[in-house]
Amino acid sequence: MSFLQTNLPYILAGISVGGQYALIAIGYTMVYGILRLINFAHGDVFMWAGLMMVYFSASMPLWLSIPMVLIVTVILGFAIERVAYKPLRSAPRMSIMISAIGVSYLLQNCALYFTGGLAKNYPTLPWISDTVTIWGATTKVVTLVTPVLTILLVIVLVLLIKKTKIGMAMRAVSRDFETSQLMGIKINTVISVTFVIGSLLAAVGSLLYFTNYASVTPTSGSMPGLKCFVAAVFGGIGSIPGAVIGAFIIGICENIIKGLGWTTFSDAFTFALLIVILLVKPTGLFGEKVTDKV
């Protein structure tokens, strides 16, 4: 019990950040499952959601700016897909990946230009920014809200994928791109829906993340973005529950490492974990075994 007592702050921080990573990791895993594309720009969409919240809340009341942030982030994700990824769908894979890197650059540099390079203070959202004490550890309410909200959203998403027509279409496209097209599935709609869902979850994740760490800079999205992609690969690319579990594991381990005093390695540890998993089980924790046909 005393082990739990001393380590509770770290575990709580880990659960909180793990949940936020999970919401972003889902975006990565869904896009990769369908397009086989590592969407490098996703982390920066997440950062822009935070930045937009800063700007909107300065001129609008909170009950209006939160929905606005969700809507504008979705539009941003949709626009990126249409402008930067759709034209390159038939180009070699390297080109579309470079396009993703280019979009990521563009988003970061635009943020740098508009903010003037200074960090922006994230507005305090009522109730979830309040502090609460559980079992002797003080933390923000957002730490408790995050895992609950994450699991709820994941359940909704899994139901969407399993029970609705569009969900079935998404599963089909991720299994076999060309055949689904031949079967009459509207590819463009499916891909757009994927990006919309991913961006929406990233926006929700940004609300929670920046409430926890209340400062937005143009590079706020790059390390979390990378870690979330690692979480998605770790859990098995293409598998949504896998991405969530991977994100929670990475979030908790990261904080425990910091607690143990090995702070230099907290980022490197995430990658070490990834490499171990890739060598032991190449398709990730929950990935499917893909047979190599000659």
Add this chain to the structure above:
Amino acid sequence: MKQLSKKKETWLSVIGIAAVYIIVSVLEIFIPSTSILFTVLKKGAIYALVAVSMNLLNGFTGLFSLGQAGFMLIGAYTYAIFTMPVAIKLTDSVYKYYHCAIGFDMGFLPAIILAGLAAAAFATLIGIPVLRLKSDYLAIATLGFAEIIRAVFQWDELGPVTNGANVMREYLDLSHIKIPFTNIPFPPTLFVFLIAGICIAIIVLLINSSYGRAFKAIRDDEIAAEAMGINLFKHKELSFVISSFFAGISGALLAMFQYTVQAAQFKTAMTYEILLVVVIGGIGSVSGSCIASFLYIACSEWWLRFLDDSQYNVLGLDILRSGFRKVVFSVIIMIIVLFCSKGIMGDKELSVRRLWEKIQRKKAAKKQTVKEGAENE
């Protein structure tokens, strides 16, 4: 059409390359060395070398690897550690919080080669587990290794060797190197061009050899290559190690150029920059990588700087301020990526033969139209 003999072609290529070096030497003699032109040329040459090494791995062998920054880091640190004079190592001007463990130093040329060898050694170890992964997983695994290398170099316990996370300086940089066996300072830009040129020449020779053909076979179809008797792992590992060797050398050159080196700057963002250069130049084209590297560095460091200066604001619109240059640069990159998705050179090289044939064809076409004109009269 007049045929271009092989001998003539070789001569013309050699003259073309020699011309580049002569121009650089002439520029260095006549223009004051503080000009931004030389900064761009030096950095462009360094990035050209690392872009070609990445092209060898990604473009010619088809191994999508994102670990370049890690190998540059190893090369840069090896160079810095081994060329720092012993006198400075013993005092606490650089190794402030640690007692330096390396008690000797060496000249810059052996140090550069050692830098490449160190990077290659790490690559050999990393390649064993990582090279059996498939494309995207390989990319993420190499990216992960680059980050791990960066964390290890910043580790406190390794401080006596690497100075922990603190800056490394006071080693032999470009302003302190001399022509061997003499006391004349080596013109810095010419030096960088020479080393980069020699390394790129070696890579080109490798690509045109039987090893290069094996690499291309692996890129085009792994399973067919294996069926043809090519040892997949051996060749992949060879390509990975050689690419890392030259990445290490370019890291050493970067350390010489920058005067200071610190682990924190070798982030994944650096690898993304190099990848951008490779793709803009054309995957599978060595000359494309070189040209794209110079264009990229010139645009980002020099030509667009006026966009940051608010005194050029027109019409009262306060658009031009710090940061606008990078926005414009990102937009240009997006346009290039979207509209020239194969890159500037595609997968072809800048070759004397093609230029010759083009000129001959134009001459023949002109002769034809003149002839037709004469016949019509």
Add this chain to the structure above:
Amino acid sequence: MKRTLALICVACLALALLAGCGANGSSSASGSDKVVKIGVFEPASGDNGAGGKQETLGIQYANSVSPTVDINGTTYDVKLETVDNESSNDKAATAASTLVSAGVSAVLGSYGSSVSIAGGPTFEAANIPVIGVTCTNPQVTQGNSYYYRICFLDPFQGTVLANYAYNTLGVKKAYCLSKLGDDYSNGLVNYFVDAFQKLGGQCVTDTFPDGNSDFTSYVANAKSQGCDVFFSPVSTEAAQLIVDQVVAQGAKFPILAGDTWDSNVILQAAKGKDVNISVTTFYPEGANAEFDSGFKTWVNADATRLSSNGGDDTVSATSAMGYDAYFTALAALKNAGSTDSAAVMAALPNTTYDGVSGHIAFDENGDAIRDTAYVKHANTETGAWEALPSVTVG
């Protein structure tokens, strides 16, 4: 088509080569144009962007107060050449060479010791003197003859902080957090630990990596180790998050920091919260009323200046030091009797100036002879600084 595009690009590069020669030719003949250029080598983005912008504002304000200088009887217009070194070491070298190729006679900067160390050799190779404004790490001027500075050094600052913590705050165990790879915070923590341990206290040191937003584990570390004070002399970007998360964790220990925390960013982050912050700094609050009011009027006159200053008109010490650095450079130019950078470098050792932050004179290492540090406390109700007794050593 693509090949022609490539050839066009190469041709443009060749043309630019010639243009570059031409441009440099004209800028080196600056004497006849009666303009002397002073380089401003500051970050405007990245970790140290906020402080760098405020320092630049101080220099720009000084330029607006005194836009000309009399050298040897001729009046020169002083033009500021500003470049953004982005708080990163690799960008520092190219930013420095941009200044060098613009033909400056002297350089002011940088905010952030790491960047100053990284950009220094470029200026050395071009024989241009640099006057450091608030870079306090000893390595900036150690062992070289072209870098000078007008602020105190970290060993001094560390001792002041340690004395304040041990004697005034009365704490015996300190938790010291610095940023991995940042020479300034690591150096200052090192000197603080030395001095604190000499006084008889205990220290726990920790580092956080670049790009880190999550400080809850570090605060938890400090609490679990029973530390009485949280010493973290890091950049304002990280500082905002630290203040926020110390409050969120309900930690009651006081926070102590060095000159980087002297900024309205900290005041805004601390306003209305239950937190106790003390910092050491270069310029005492309200010391020079004329400078303060003049600066505030100037900043309030323009929206861009106001936003660069962090949104309000609080006078930060870095602006005051930037102001003094500019006038020190002018004094050096007058002493040199010419705009040639080598002459300025020769004139600097004997240059003195009485600025708003005190008397500036250089010792044989190029460091300013300073013996006083000012301590400020953040008033979380009014959102302003309160001056505490200054500390003079020796």
